[in-house]
Amino acid sequence: MEQVEVAEAVEYRKKPTNKFVQFLKRCGRQHALLVMTIPFLIWLFIFKYLPIWGWTIAFQNYRPSKDFMEQEWVGFQHFMFLFEDERFLRVLRNTLAMSGINLVLGFVTAIILALLLNELRVVVFKRVVQTVSYLPHFISWVVAAGIVQQTLSPDGIINELLLRFGLVKESILFLGIGEYFWGLFGAATVWKDVGWNTIVYLAAMTMIDPAQYEAAEIDGAGRFQRMWHITLPGIKSVIVVLLIMNIGYLLESGFEPQYLLGNGMNVDYSENLDIFVLKYGINQGNFSLSIAAGMFKTIVSFILLFAANNISKRLGEARLY
Amino acid sequence: MRTNFSTSDKIFDYVNYVVLTLLMIVTLYPFLNTLAISFNDAKDSIRGGIYFWPREWSLDNYRYVLSEKSIYNATLISVLRTVIGTIVTVFCSAMVAYAISRQDFVLRKFVTVAFILTMYINGGLIPNFLLVRDLNLLDSFWVYILPGLIGVFNLIIIRSFIEGLPDSILESARIDGAGDYRTFFSIVLPLCVPVLATVALFSGVFQWNSWFDVFLYNSSTSELSTLQYELQKILQNSNASMTQKSAGDAFAGAMHNQGTVTPTAVRATMTIVASVPIIMVYPFLQKYFVKGMMVGGVKG
Secondary structure, eight states, rough: OOHHHHHHHHHHHHHSSOOHHHHHHHHTHHHHHHHHHHHHHHHHHIIGGGGGGGGGGGEOOOOOSSOOOTTTETTTTHHHHHHHOHHHHHHHHHHHHHHHHHHHHHHHHHHHHHHHHHTTHHHHHHHHHHHHHHHHHHHHHHHHHHHHHHHHHHTSSHHHHHHTTTTTTSOOOOGOOOOHHHHHHHHHHHHHHHHHHHHHHHHHTSSOOOOHHHHHHHTTTTHHHHIIIIIIITHHHHHHHHHHHHHHHHTTTOOOOHHHOOOOHHHHOOOOOHHHHHHIIIIIIIIHHHHHHHHHHHHHHHHHHHHHHHHHHHHTTTOOO | OOOOHHHHHHHHHHHOOOOOOOOHHHHHHHHHHHHHHHTHHHHHHEEEEOOOSSSOOOOHHHHHHOOOOHHHHHHHOOOOOOOOHHHHHHHHHHHHHHHOOOOTTTHHHHHHHHHHHHHHOOOOOHHHHHHHTTTTTTSSSGGGEEESOOHHHHHHHHHHHHHSSHHHHHHHHTTOOOOOHHHHHHHHHHHHHHHHHHHHHHHHHHHHHHHHHHHHHSSGGGGGHHHHHHHHHHHHHHHHHHHHOGGGGOOOSSSSSOOOOHHHHHHHHHHHHHHHHHHHHHHHHHHHHHHHHHHHHTHH
């Protein structure tokens, strides 16, 4: 190791000025590392950066048959259209509503569950609850949607219970009623992910000094008081970071649950930005409008994420990367 | 540990057990109910009242679903994309992660930033679709592997793991004259098995559960369909039937009714077929998933 450094130093003294040659020499020494990364840089460029060029289509009246130079350029016309389009505004409302529901419901349920799990004294029972509650996270949304459809169907358990307790007179076609969709979506998402979302909080809770609990107990604090004054403040920083980061994903309300559970009857409430993009682009072939909508989403998300990351950095907490 | 609990403590514990037991029931019931329906006689299921256990045992639903030739091909493609996709992803991610873990690597900063930027900005659905079309990847198996070759999240957790390895090991390898290839293949890869296992699990689950890329890129090539996509088509049919107000069991659907099965039963059976592999392996691998989640949360 030292010998190499000495040799490098000698070399350096010989040619102190030419940085480019130095760079090439370093590349030569690290040729193996270059071979290991350059193919993937090319991959990255093609699959992740090249598509951004497609955004130019949002400013054209795109015709697939024409060359790039022959396209008709229309400026911000498609964006203007979007913000006057009733359907787009509804889609935006649905997106914000569903990600808002996700955010609030997701946080509250996961924190409560983590608190309850943390209070368990029987380790085996805790393990079992954790194993069971993480399970739905690993099945696909397709499977989950199949299960949700079954549960909510006219002969499913929900209708069965409602009928048995006399809360309704006849079974309800839940997925056929638009107004119910946001709530059902929220419930399905909680069912799928609440267990999984507790992991971070449980990890943070293990960092709390047990002496604090003992001291509180000696001072006569009950279970709820200990949860409120020790456990919750102990995980406060994690909650704040996750909240901020999630606000960065405000336009990402998900795609699969809405698409898989959506149908003609609840479309006014289930259709979100991603589905809008898919329907206009792939189904109707209106690439320009569809890309304009997608571009709007990406840019707003980009700004939100950057802001979130910076706020989180300023608070001195962990960042996204 | 605390030994004497007060009464309010005990009450809290009981309530807690009850609440968490209920939670487990709510989580598991939909699975068990679907399982029960898949093993129950389809005509009998229409009467309702199936909960945890089948009333009239029958394998007809499975016989029907498994008589469709397409399902074997779909299973094969699902397995292939899971196995190939996972291996390729793990290997490629590990290679790049090793390179950017080396403090003296000339392109370290550049490569790291280039990858991380893609977390913030991407072309979006339609530009990606146009790219895949222009690359002639439509209706091909490779569209399942190539676009998602390296995930930034995976890259970061592997890199953090390598950076956490004791410097002395890598240094002694270099002193012994091992080049970068040698160091990577015979030292870094074996030492990284725990983190690579985690990445492989996430990637495997992701591949198995994917259906959207099949729908978007390969929906016209039935030989490249996967189990999840087959199930998705069934769901779409039952959604469509609901829109026509014929709710639940009345529709004829794409699955031509052979007299013994109903769409509900087929849906339940396909749901089980598509999720069984995950449910089977999950309990054994759970701790690796959780470990990976922690590593990722700690920050790269």
